[in-house]
Amino acid sequence: MADVVVQPTSVASARNVPRRSSLKRSLQRKSTVAFLMTLPLILLIGLLVLYPAAYSLHLATLNKGMTKFVGLGNFEFLFKRETFWMVVKQSCIFAITAVIFKALIGFIVAHLAHNIPSKKQRKWRGMLLVPWVIPPAMSTLAWLWLFDPSYSAFNYTLGLFGIGPIPWLGEAGWARFSVILVNVWVGAPFFMIMYLASLKSVPEQLYEAAAIDGANWWQRIWYVTLPMMRNIIAITTLFSLIVTFANFDITRILTAGGPLDTTHLFATWSFRLGIEGGDIPLGASVSLFMAPILAIAAIFILRDINKRGNEA
Incomplete structure (x- = not known):
């Protein structure tokens, strides 16, 4: 019966699989934490920049009395x-x-x-x-x-x-x-x-x-x-x-x-x-x-x- 030869590279790659997956999970957790830490700033930018811009776009589609939609x-x-x-x-x-x-x-x-x-x-x-x-x-x-x-x-x-x-x-x-x-x-x-x-x-x-x-x-x-x-x-x-x-x-x-x-x-x-x-x-x-x-x-x-x- 022929002996099964295990290549060293395959053993090393098998050992690296759980290490890579754990590193990936760690990075995902860090990105989640980073997003949560920047969330207040994102909300502030949305409140002070995005909302006024959207409201200006809405105003630009109204007539002078702001009672009728006039489009462009x-x-x-x-x-x-x-x-x-x-x-x-x-x-x-x-x-x-x-x-x-x-x-x-x-x-x-x-x-x-x-x-x-x-x-x-x-x-x-x-x-x-x-x-x-x-x-x-x-x-x-x-x-x-x-x-x-x-x-x-x-x-x-x-x-x-x-x-x-x-x-x-x-x-x-x-x-x-x-x-x-x-x-x-x-x-x-x-x-x-x-x-x-x-x-x-x-x-x-x-x-x-x-x-x-x-x-x-x-x-x-x-x-x-x-x-x-x-x-x-x-x-x-x-x-x-x-x-x-x-x-x-x-x-x-x-x-x-x-x-x-x-x-x-x-x-x-x-x-x-x-x-x-x-x-x-x-x-x-x-x-x-x-x-x-x-x-x-x-x-x-x-x-x-x-x-x-x-x-x-």
């Missing part, structure tokens, strides 16, 4: 108004321009702060974060005084050099510039602190290797710094784009959408129609139009991040 009638009405398309154009130009300048200034300031000795760096970080820490409404009031047509500190300074006065908030082009300027001043420190944290995670050995290969300052930034910071840059840009697109307080305090609606954004025009104009469904329809634009931007940015992650 509010959107059809908006599409026929020139002011609506002007607001769409202004919102896109405002958001894209402000985010580009915030990212550029934040990147430059982050590099300058990164090269400061560590003992002095904490003090400079604190001072550079002041515009972002101060409530935007409060700092915008200070800028409003600087732009004042009669007692503008900017016009007084320019007058010393024989320039001006400039109608900062009275002419459409200058009003748009002023709103973007204040938004950049408020938001650039956020980019700075995010980029500074990312710069500190870049290994110094990469810069040393690039220097040995003869790379200059610009080549080290282009081939070492930017590739290592791409994900942080993309995520920060997406977050800032969402916040900038929905900006309300800066534009509302500085210009209230004027002159002649030339600085209105989605949020301010929605407030004008819904709260001041008494047409809440129409105002809700304007605010909802931000969602598809931001969704398209988020899809492109997140898809790019996911693509680079798969390549890595």
